[in-house]
Amino acid sequence: MRREDIADYAEAIRVEQRTGVVRIMWDRAATGNAVDLHLARETLSAVRRAETDPTVHVLTLTGSGRFFSAGGDVKGMAGRPAAERPRFLRELASAARDLALAMVRSRLLIIAGVNGTAAGAGLGLILNSDWALIREDATVLAAYAAIGLTPDTGVSYLLPRAVGHQRSVELTLGGRRLTGAEAVEWGIAAESVSAEEFTERLTEVEDRFIAGAAGSYGPTKQLLRRGVVGEYETHLAEEISEIAGRSGTPESVALVDGFAGRG
Numbered sequence: 001m002r003r004e005d006i007a008d009y010a011e012a013i014r015v016e017q018r019t020g021v022v023r024i025m026w027d028r029a030a031t032g033n034a035v036d037l038h039l040a041r042e043t044l045s046a047v048r049r050a051e052t053d054p055t056v057h058v059l060t061l062t063g064s065g066r067f068f069s070a071g072g073d074v075k076g077m078a079g080r081p082a083a084e085r086p087r088f089l090r091e092l093a094s095a096a097r098d099l100a101l102a103m104v105r106s107r108l109l110i111i112a113g114v115n116g117t118a119a120g121a122g123l124g125l126i127l128n129s130d131w132a133l134i135r136e137d138a139t140v141l142a143a144y145a146a147i148g149l150t151p152d153t154g155v156s157y158l159l160p161r162a163v164g165h166q167r168s169v170e171l172t173l174g175g176r177r178l179t180g181a182e183a184v185e186w187g188i189a190a191e192s193v194s195a196e197e198f199t200e201r202l203t204e205v206e207d208r209f210i211a212g213a214a215g216s217y218g219p220t221k222q223l224l225r226r227g228v229v230g231e232y233e234t235h236l237a238e239e240i241s242e243i244a245g246r247s248g249t250p251e252s253v254a255l256v257d258g259f260a261g262r263g
């Protein structure tokens with residue numbers, strides 16, 4: 001890690017545990033809970049630790065502040081010369097890939113508590129979850145095309161299966177932004193609630209799931225995901241290759257620099 005990449009990561013994520021449930025909160029509100037290498041890897045480690053505890057059956061991912069996750073580390077990309085960006089994006093997208101695969105393969109029922117804006121990889125992490133609660137005033141967007149990139153974190157695989165091809169085009173290429181209620185209507189989330197209800201409702205949802213026959217969750221999830229996992233891994237590798245290659249193009253370099261205020 002380069003010196004300029006080093007930050008105070010002590011509070012990057014917060015992990016809370018109660019009977020049957022582990023809740024991971026991304027706690028980097030100042031960065032919009034952007035998925036950088038550290039955040040992806042720390043989240044992956046927390047997921048794997050939760051899986052080793054036989055008393056845990058439900059894992060929740062949520063964020064602090066106005067963002068669930070603003071997506072990938074665009075600021076980190078903008079801080080690099082164009083020639084270095086493909087390598088940077090390959091490493092970052094690979095870390096996000098590892099987290100996505102761990103989520104879909106996990107025996108745990110994974111809930112996305114979408115507390116605010118979800119963009120890019122943030123959308124991908126919702127799609128890799130098993131059930132999503134979203135605030136009505138949240139915003140969901142793909143955002144990749146706005147900086148000249150292609151999707152990663154499984155978005156190009158899971159989104160068409162959730163919403164269909166034309167709606168996927170509208171989100172990824174048309175710049176469509178969804179409200180929380182629209183995300184439910186489109187099949188990206190299961191339920192939307194007001195900002196005032198969100199925290200209490202998220203706990204209620206966790207309690208509802210852990211009150212069930214939790215021993216059946218892992219096998220049921222494996223059956224539901226069986227048609228996905230093998231083909232999905234290959235597709236994720238293709239996503240990484242595409243986004244890394246795109247990141248060094250003049251179009252993407254100009255758009256990323258403009259987005260980060262470096263243009």
